[in-house]
Amino acid sequence: MQKQKRENFSSKLGIILATAGSALGLGNIYRFPCEAGANGGGAFLIVYLIIALVIGTSLMTTEFIIGRRAKANPIGAFRKLRSGPFWPFVGILGVLCAFLILAFYTTVAGWTLGYLGKSVAGHFSGQDLPQIQQQFTSFTNHPWLPLVCQLVFLALTALVVARGVKNGIERYSKILMPLLLVIMVILCVKSLTLSGAHDGLKFFFNPDFSKLNASVLINALGQSFFSLSIGMGCLITYGSYISKEDNLLSSATSVTLADTLVAILAGIIIFPAAFTFGIQPEAGASLAFTTLPMVFQQMTGGYFFCLIFFLLLVIATLTSTISLLEVIVAALTEELHLSRPAAAIYSSIATALIGIPATLSFRNGSILNLGGHSLFDLLDHITASYFMPIGGLLIVLFAGWWMKKPDTMDELTNGGTLSLPIRRAVYFIIRYIAPVAIIVIFVSQMLK
Numbered sequence: 001m002q003k004q005k006r007e008n009f010s011s012k013l014g015i016i017l018a019t020a021g022s023a024l025g026l027g028n029i030y031r032f033p034c035e036a037g038a039n040g041g042g043a044f045l046i047v048y049l050i051i052a053l054v055i056g057t058s059l060m061t062t063e064f065i066i067g068r069r070a071k072a073n074p075i076g077a078f079r080k081l082r083s084g085p086f087w088p089f090v091g092i093l094g095v096l097c098a099f100l101i102l103a104f105y106t107t108v109a110g111w112t113l114g115y116l117g118k119s120v121a122g123h124f125s126g127q128d129l130p131q132i133q134q135q136f137t138s139f140t141n142h143p144w145l146p147l148v149c150q151l152v153f154l155a156l157t158a159l160v161v162a163r164g165v166k167n168g169i170e171r172y173s174k175i176l177m178p179l180l181l182v183i184m185v186i187l188c189v190k191s192l193t194l195s196g197a198h199d200g201l202k203f204f205f206n207p208d209f210s211k212l213n214a215s216v217l218i219n220a221l222g223q224s225f226f227s228l229s230i231g232m233g234c235l236i237t238y239g240s241y242i243s244k245e246d247n248l249l250s251s252a253t254s255v256t257l258a259d260t261l262v263a264i265l266a267g268i269i270i271f272p273a274a275f276t277f278g279i280q281p282e283a284g285a286s287l288a289f290t291t292l293p294m295v296f297q298q299m300t301g302g303y304f305f306c307l308i309f310f311l312l313l314v315i316a317t318l319t320s321t322i323s324l325l326e327v328i329v330a331a332l333t334e335e336l337h338l339s340r341p342a343a344a345i346y347s348s349i350a351t352a353l354i355g356i357p358a359t360l361s362f363r364n365g366s367i368l369n370l371g372g373h374s375l376f377d378l379l380d381h382i383t384a385s386y387f388m389p390i391g392g393l394l395i396v397l398f399a400g401w402w403m404k405k406p407d408t409m410d411e412l413t414n415g416g417t418l419s420l421p422i423r424r425a426v427y428f429i430i431r432y433i434a435p436v437a438i439i440v441i442f443v444s445q446m447l448k
């Protein structure tokens, strides 16, 4: 077998930023408000926070542990750490999940590119709400524009991934992620001065526990896995590029906190604006793409802020699509010995074959849209509600019960050099709490 040299991230900040690059994206700014809006606001937020901070951080650490221990893609990682045919199959499920997510993710990624174009052209200035809503409908129903945007986005992703992890991923994330945070804080301040701020914040922060049911739980679980890029091997892949000296738990904690912060900021921007302009919080796909242009309308220098925001959103989205494609490419190069460029090209073509119908399914009257459920919704639903929870469960079970405990603890403590009590607690969560919580949520949804 040809021995391939694996790259490593160059610094601790490099891993945190690359992982944050994967985590931060449409999941925070587009999907989180959609889910929170559809699942009752405050009640969803509380469940989300608990799951993300406790299970999310532990699962992220677990993926890093597996990846760094094995130094391989998800399929190879399971094979290296445990013999037998079952576990590599979990890796294959993860790669398949990355592929399905990438297909529908590039639909919305294409919209961000389209909206960047609209911001440059000043399409939002002086428009009222019906006009902004009409722009979303016309854009998503345009015969070719959303498809071109999607394919350009996919090509950009393939270009970066073909060049390799370190050059590609680290460099882009370093400056741009912090900048995104700054612009979101500015937008928050603006949203809080809008007339519907009080109602919006009440909806988002006031938990109405009567709204809590099995669907809210599974949706919060799926959203936290989606947003943190966990449960499908993406962070096993990134973990395989982390060097021995790095502190896995503290990196995972920083990324989870940053990701959660950005999701909360998105809620603080979007819900006050939705209540101010009379947009339903459960508006779904159009929520972010109608509320945000309306907020920019109200700002001095709105043209400029809108442009910078969509530019940064495109980049945040790109660092996520890169991480998704990287899972597939790492698997293809290591398992089938393809070159990186060939793997990037083949997997992008395969993604486009599913991604294009997903984009078309958004059109009014599309045959890919059955009974209000589009192919897009279907892909989104099966990945977040099935693939990721099941993948996440198998990953924690693997690290907690099938990997040798000394190996897991060795990675967690960097050979015994890091403080033990907190890591023992994390091991306990990995072994007992996380699997039980995932099973309970999953089963309660099935029995509903």
Ligand code: PHE
Pocket (backbone or CB within 6 Å): 022, 023, 024, 025, 026, 027, 028, 101, 225, 226, 227, 228, 229, 230, 234, 320, 321, 323, 324
């Ligand atoms: N976490 C990314 C986001 O929030 C999406 C993603 C999911 C990326 C799974 C990689 C793996 O946008």
